[in-house]
Amino acid sequence: MSNTDLKELKRRMEGAVSAFKSDIASLRTGRASANVLDPVMVEAYGSRMPLNQVANITVPEPRMLAVSVWDRSMVKAVETAIRESSLGLNPIIEGQNMRIPLPELNEERRKSLVKVAHDYAEKAKVAVRHVRRDGMDGLKKAEKDGDMSQDDSRSNSEKVQKMTDETISEIDRLLQDKEKEIMQV
Missing domain, CATH: 3.30.1360.40 (Gyrase A; domain 2)
Structure with missing residues (x-):
């Protein structure tokens, strides 16, 4: 897997994060x-x-x-x-x-907004995992076709996994920030 392929996976993962950001921006706070x-x-x-x-x-x-x-x-x-x-x-x-x-946000409404934020986060994580799966499938195929050695495949798999973990933790951090913002009275 070339650097351009890794950049493409990164771009797609960032797309999921950016979609998540716009989803949670639409959630109303105070x-x-x-x-x-x-x-x-x-x-x-x-x-x-x-x-x-x-x-x-x-x-x-x-x-x-x-x-x-x-x-x-x-x-x-x-x-x-x-x-x-x-x-x-x-x-x-x-x-x-x-x-x-816009009605005042009561406790119940805040909790339901947090639930919606969690749904958006899960949707974004699923999208990131789909990108990861596509990347891993590409690596397996390249290795099977003889376009890549087993060591290169393993090394690139680790890069894809690291990219996935970083992206998911970014989504979690954004979710946590939004949750604090929603629950703040």
């Missing part, structure tokens, strides 16, 4: 952020698309989001998508605009 609505997908024009592709999202106050839907015919779909998301939000409709008050 104050409003437009990222809160990132996971919301709207049924629009015959397909599912992210909310930010059919509306403008702003934060007029610390505990309030404002959503301005571009197409009047999409208001109902946007409202439904927000209500049915796991975020527990209830939009107030005013024409093509919506105000979304």
Whole structure:
């Protein structure tokens, strides 16, 4: 396995970490952020698309989001998508605009957000393990085809495993930080 192959595996693992970072950024802590609505997908024009592709999202106050839907015919779909998301939000409709008050986070809600963060972390770890498996399969194939010696294969396997362990511990560290942020009152 060449260095370019190892770099490709590293790039894919970093992609999983970056997806995880954007997932947990959407989890709400004490104050409003437009990222809160990132996971919301709207049924629009015959397909599912992210909310930010059919509306403008702003934060007029610390505990309030404002959503301005571009197409009047999409208001109902946007409202439904927000209500049915796991975020527990209830939009107030005013024409093509919506105000979304963010409720105080109670202990139960904080715990459920931590659970969602753990789910996101597990999803990211699974993605990293898939990349690892692809790398290991590539090494076994190269060794079997005679493109690589057994020693090189073992050495590269250790590199892939080390990369995997470092990436997973980074995910754990990010999760721990987010958990503290969520549980902080």
